[in-house]
Amino acid sequence: MSVAEKRKVTPVDYLAVERKAETKSEYLDGEVFAMAGGTHRHSLIGTNLAGELRSALKVGTCQVQNSDVRVLVRATGLYAYPDISVGCGKLEFEDEHQDTLLNPQLLVEVWSETTAATDRGQKFWHYRELESLRDYVLVSQYATLVEHFARQPDGSWLLRDYDQPGQTLKIDSLGVQVPLTEIYAGVEMER
Secondary structure (H helix, E strand, C coil), X not given: CCCCCCCCCCHHHHHHHHCCCCCCEEEEXXXXXXXXXXXXXXXXXXHHHHHHHHHHHCCCCCEEECCCXXXXXXXXXXXXXXXXXXXXXXXXXXXXXXXXXXXXXXXXXXXXCCCHHHHHCHHHHHHCCCCCCCEEEEEECCCCCEEEEEECCCCCEEEEEECCCCCEEEECCCCEEEEHHHXXXXXXXXX
């Protein structure tokens, strides 16, 4: 018995299908990965943080995008849908559709138990290849926990954990401070 070879999808084919699809999928190395649906808690946390970022950045050249905008990591070929992306200055898109951002400065993932390892590992490995990226933020939807990775001048990444309700997430590259109480406003924790 022979095993059928899996057909690789080109980025062009992926985008053609993705732009018409009712559900989102991410893409890497010729493979398409369906994204799981979100939860109320996931949505509330993402909306809270996006709202705070938008409010803090409304004067200036930065724009906050939700997960409807894809990000392409050209160096690795990853197409992904971060929960929040922030681009500053002239935003660069892959093409005239303006649905695939090339130069985010901040990416945020609200992680679940099924995405935590990927968000911290493989996705972050890809995202680090974005020259524009200065900050990567992971937000737990199960406990008060925000992990902020900030790119240092030498290219290394510094991790700062925020795990107390009274703390404030500080994103120096954007000049933004967001209290954890605002990120988790209205969210009922499981633990």
